[in-house]
Structure formats: C-alpha cells, structure tokens
Amino acid sequence: MDSQHLQRQLDAERARHAAEVAALRSQLLEARKSATLGELLGTTTHEFNNALTTILNYARLGLRHGDQPTRDKALGRILSAGTRAAKITASVLSMARNRTTRFEPVDIGQLVDEVLVLLEREMIKYRVQVEREFGPAPRVSANPSQLQQVLLNLLVNARQAMPTGGRLILRIAHDEATGLVDLTVRDTGCGMTPDVMRRMFDPHFTTKSGPDATGKGGSGLGLATCREIVEAHRGRIRVESAPGRGTAITIRLPMLQASERRGA
Numbered sequence: 001m002d003s004q005h006l007q008r009q010l011d012a013e014r015a016r017h018a019a020e021v022a023a024l025r026s027q028l029l030e031a032r033k034s035a036t037l038g039e040l041l042g043t044t045t046h047e048f049n050n051a052l053t054t055i056l057n058y059a060r061l062g063l064r065h066g067d068q069p070t071r072d073k074a075l076g077r078i079l080s081a082g083t084r085a086a087k088i089t090a091s092v093l094s095m096a097r098n099r100t101t102r103f104e105p106v107d108i109g110q111l112v113d114e115v116l117v118l119l120e121r122e123m124i125k126y127r128v129q130v131e132r133e134f135g136p137a138p139r140v141s142a143n144p145s146q147l148q149q150v151l152l153n154l155l156v157n158a159r160q161a162m163p164t165g166g167r168l169i170l171r172i173a174h175d176e177a178t179g180l181v182d183l184t185v186r187d188t189g190c191g192m193t194p195d196v197m198r199r200m201f202d203p204h205f206t207t208k209s210g211p212d213a214t215g216k217g218g219s220g221l222g223l224a225t226c227r228e229i230v231e232a233h234r235g236r237i238r239v240e241s242a243p244g245r246g247t248a249i250t251i252r253l254p255m256l257q258a259s260e261r262r263g264a
C-alpha cells in the first residue's frame, strides 16, 4: 500500500470518527434532557401533592365547620394552594412543550421565576434563602426550554453545594455598552478547588456520590450540558469560586438584535 493511499484511508477514518463523536454528543444531550425532565417530574409531583393535600384538608375543615370565619379562612387557603398548583403545572408544561431548537425572544427574569417555582419548596427544605437582584434587561434571543435546563442545573448545583443552608443570589444585569445580558447564580456553599474547577465542565466529572434525597445530582453531565447550550446561544460562562467561600456562575448572552425584535 502506498503512503498516499494510507493517508486517504486515515483521513476517511478520522472523518468517520468525528461524525460518530458528533452523533454521540447530540444523543447525550437528548438523554440528558429526558433525565432532567424525569428528575423534575419527581420534584413537581411531590410539590403538587403538597398543594393537593392542603386543598383537601381545608375543604374538609370548611365542610365540618358551618361558621362563616372558618369557611372564609378555608376558602382562602384553598385558593392560594390551588393557585400554586396551577403555577407548578404551568411551569412544567412550558418546560416540556416547545422542546424544539427554535430561538425566540426570552425575558430572562420571567424564565428565572418560572424555574424557581419548581424548586421553591426544595430551597425551603434545605434552608436556602433565595434573593433576586433583577436589574432591567432587554429580552435575549434564546431557546426557552434549553435555557430553563441550564438554569435548573445551576440552581440544583448551588443548592447541593449548601447542604446545611445558605444564600442563593440570582442577579440579572444588562451592559448597555456591549448589549450583553448577564445572569449570575451565586451561592454561599462549599466552593471549588482549582482542580475541581478545571474539570467541572468535563462530561461525567462529578464529586457527588450519587443522586441525593431529591433524586438529583451525581451524573456529572449537568455542566457539560450547560456549556453546550450556552455555546449554541453564542454566549459565555464565567466561573468564580473559592473553597469554603461559595461559587458564582455567570451566563452572558447577547441581547435580541433589532431585526429579531421586529419579528417578535
């Protein structure tokens, strides 16, 4: 076999490998999406059941007691638990539907709130205080369900970094000069060593022994997926972290172009 022939064969082999890696990558992303949805289903069913229990208990209370004040109070509780249940289903639906790769104008603040609804109880349970610092920001061009997934991964990581509680600070800022929108997820948790920081985005890299009591964590695919999605949005991820001091992860996204805005 002459060397030219060998070279051609090697090139063909390399191209085949590259195509295979690309196919596996997209399969991984799909699998990860389903996994997130599955984990979410566990959490939200639980939350939904809590709301339902409240509704049932207060309905019984109202039926047992004929006096107006007790009935009024029961109806009030039923209304607020019902509203909460409706919010939960709305969030899950918005996350499950629309799982195309289509980009559309997205209000980041609204998206953050939607994802937070799903994790509200979990944050309370782990004594995590959620703080919102939402500055005015234009909409970004994004795929909403992908962005929700990024946020969900970051929020769960932050919560897991604070097993005995802490603060979760969500900040939205807009830089008018550059037109970029920053979303920062900051926690006061365990932080990362430089060695962990170097590998945090590697697929399957994890320091967790497995899923926690809420069924989340330990696959090591969360941040790899985040990076893939943010890059598809022509965005950037910046990480600041120090052991024992907490972590801040900033997603920087380009804002909607004037041409895209007209169509919206």
Ligand SMILES: Nc1ncnc2c1ncn2[C@@H]1O[C@H](COP(=O)(O)OP(=O)(O)OP(=O)(O)O)[C@@H](O)[C@H]1O
Binding pocket: 153, 157, 158, 161, 187, 189, 190, 191, 192, 196, 200, 201, 205, 206, 207, 208, 216, 217, 218, 219, 220, 221, 222, 223, 224, 246, 247
């Ligand atoms: N906010 C954070 N604070 C401290 N360490 C973090 C934080 N976020 C990520 N890490 C570290 O980066 C590693 C990789 O995170 P990643 O989300 O990719 O995987 P995971 O959380 O271990 O599992 P999963 O894929 O199920 O989310 C984590 O195991 C953890 O060591």
Ligand SMILES: [Mg+2]
Binding pocket: 153, 156, 157, 217, 218, 222, 223
């Ligand atoms: Mg994770």
